[in-house]
Ligand SMILES: CC(=O)N[C@H]1[C@@H](OP(=O)(O)O)O[C@H](CO)[C@@H](O)[C@@H]1O
């Protein structure tokens with residue numbers, strides 16, 4: 001790295017707005033025009049991270065399910081997982097630097113404190129379909145190049161595709177986009193072989209995002225093994241009244257689905273295709289029956305546990321299976337997992353980085369946020385055991401197919417579709433059987449705008465408020481008055497709001513509880529605008 005070149009390059013990406021962005025639940029996010037300096041500095045950071053680890057890192061320009069005017073950046077470690085949490089502080093420090101001198105000073109400090117060797121590294125870059133992508137990818141590439149490292153532009157990809165590619169590349173395995181489809185498609189074909197396809201195809205809401213084109217390639221590759229009709233595949237209308245986040249929060253039919261028949265099996269991706277929910281039209285109006293991340297986790301657990309059962313022998317301890325959720329998981333799903341599946345449940349704070357880390361502690365760690373972001377991780381020890389059992393065991397072969405098909409780096413809506421389709425197909429189930437496992441408790445989520453969301457701090461996996469003082473007591477008494485009530489609040493890490501979640505025995509009780517708690521937040525935490 002040449003300091004003069006670095007300083008000259010940094011001066012092109014100073015932050016004129018003086019808005020200091022911070023690394024949130026999944027990286028940086030903001031209105032796109034505020035982002036160039038932050039994305040440039042993320043390019044610097046990921047080149048440094050690659051030098052430190054000796055592996056290839058990744059960076060995806062995306063704001064996921066947020067509006068099209070927003071953009072953001074997600075950072076990928078050489079493992080294919082999200083950036084090591086210990087480095088988030090460096091990301092913030094770089095993003096907060098005032099000018100080229102400040103930026104260079106942080107880079108030098110990073111070299112020193114993290115004991116990073118000088119040299120050249122490689123960073124893979126990708127982006128979703130947002131119009132602001134090109135300028136931001138250019139900024140990221142300039143940051144990587146300013147460190148004397150090599151940016152590899154991988155073009156439009158879903159976020160999980162880039163995570164997968166980084167992971168494969170560092171493992172010395174085939175890692176091109178083509179290899180991704182190959183791995184998923186062959187895994188799926190092996191898993192469903194001998195299990196007839198359902199008579200009805202799947203209808204997928206692609207949120208007018210990057211997942212549309214990518215899922216089409218996968219579906220073509222699988223034809224006739226997977227019959228999928230893709231909708232909301234346009235260049236306009238990203239996440240606008242459609243997509244997995246819309247479905248999960250609004251619980252109504254997305255745009256372009258008004259004509260689907262009542263029983264049809266439908267799924268929805270988000271804007272960067274790392275979230276997946278299934279749904280079914282209910283009644284004549286816009287209402288839907290939602291099959292959220294919790295329910296996908298349960299279905300995945302049923303599939304895995306069925307297959308593992310036959311591997312249990314007297315000689316070896318049974319593989320450990322755990323399901324990781326957040327406080328947003330519907331209480332009925334948690335009860336079902338603990339009482340019926342007899343499976344261990346761990347609860348972590350919101351954000352895949354937390355769930356992923358907890359899931360790694362099991363031989364099979366199944367993690368899903370209620371919003372549909374999650375995957376199934378298999379430990380290296382279990383994978384080795386499955387290979388040893390090899391061709392003699394049908395279940396071992398099916399489990400190995402799952403390992404190939406289910407993205408081991410991060411939650412992936414495309415591999416998620418295959419997971420759900422394969423599980424239903426192997427069980428000869430349609431949506432009614434899946435729905436019948438348990439009944440969701442009515443719930444409601446609200447957002448409250450406050451002057452400064454950082455005044456709200458939490459503990460106990462975000463289920464208790466620590467500050468402002470007095471707020472938790474008010475939430476406790478509201479919860480105590482609601483039949484089977486549960487509620488919590490936390491500051492969002494991706495939007496400028498405090499989120500409220502409430503659950504109760506009836507929908508109107510959940511609605512009332514959420515509203516009451518939202519009012520308490522508004523009055524105690526300096527709410528902006530009218531009280532909810
Ligand atoms: C309640 C909710 O859905 N929160 C989402 C949302 O985070 P917040 O910190 O709540 O804004 O975006 C994250 C990134 O996509 C996702 O991991 C998380 O689950």
Ligand SMILES: [Mg+2]
Pocket residue numbers: 064065270271272273274275
């Ligand atoms: Mg997303």
